[in-house]
Amino acid sequence: MNEKTEELRDxxxxxxxxxxxxxxxxxxxxGSLDRDERTDEERLESVVTQMRERYEFEVDLSNEELIxxxxxxxxxxxxxxxxxxxxxxxxxxxxxxxxxHLISDEDADEVDLAAIRDRDEDDATLAEEYGVDEEAIRRxxxxxxxEDESRTANDRYRDEFDSILxxxxxxxQITSDVREDGLKDATEGMETDVDF
Numbered sequence: 001m002n003e004k005t006e007e008l009r010d011x012x013x014x015x016x017x018x019x020x021x022x023x024x025x026x027x028x029x030x031g032s033l034d035r036d037e038r039t040d041e042e043r044l045e046s047v048v049t050q051m052r053e054r055y056e057f058e059v060d061l062s063n064e065e066l067i068x069x070x071x072x073x074x075x076x077x078x079x080x081x082x083x084x085x086x087x088x089x090x091x092x093x094x095x096x097x098x099x100x101h102l103i104s105d106e107d108a109d110e111v112d113l114a115a116i117r118d119r120d121e122d123d124a125t126l127a128e129e130y131g132v133d134e135e136a137i138r139r140x141x142x143x144x145x146x147e148d149e150s151r152t153a154n155d156r157y158r159d160e161f162d163s164i165l166x167x168x169x170x171x172x173q174i175t176s177d178v179r180e181d182g183l184k185d186a187t188e189g190m191e192t193d194v195d196f
Contacts, residue, residue: 040164044070047160048100055149057099059092066096073102074165094139098146101158110136113144 038046044067052063061069065086072082079090079097086093097103111130116137119126123134123141130137150158 041067043160043164047157047164051100051157054153055099057096059096059099061086061088061092061096066100069093069096070100070102070161071165073097073100073104074161095142098142100161101146101150101153101155102161103143103146103150108140108143111140113140113147116140117144117148 045063048063048066048070051057059066068086069082072085077085079093082093083090110132116126116130121129123137126137127134
């Protein structure tokens with residue numbers, strides 16, 4: 001050891017109360033992200049239950065049916081397809097989606113929701129102004145109300161659905177891609193036309 005190294009060793013020994021080595025116990029852990037231990041189904045049930053407690057749902061659908069609607073929404077099923085799956089009508093599915101804050105871009109693509117959100121005119125007046133029927137105005141107003149509810153809750157419920165349903169789909173896709181890439185790398189250059 002040279003002189004500088006000895007000085008550093010002496011300083012280290014003084015600072016560490018005479019210990020010549022410092023080690024920290026290490027633990028073998030798998031993964032680095034905190035994970036919710038509940039199943040996706042349990043998490044979805046929890047979100048739907050919380051929303052039912054907070055908001056007045058105007059649909060007579062069970063939590064299981066609402067979860068089916070949420071899953072269908074993320075699978076890009078239409079209200080008509082979901083209505084057929086659940087033996088109900090598309091309007092009931094639409095109302096359920098709004099209650100769950102599951103709003104698609106197509107729900108109000110013909111009108112500026114901000115423009116009608118605070119309007120006091122009746123549906124007939126707005127329908128005439130926008131050149132649509134009154135049913136469309138009622139629908140747009142329901143979408144605006146659902147957006148307001150979602151914003152008031154800081155999009156918490158929509159984010160939770162995204163976390164469970166959108167992330168699960170992404171995770172499955174990534175896992176599938178990794179498997180396919182790994183198999184491709186592992187079998188590259190191998191003879192595959194072999195007789196036994």
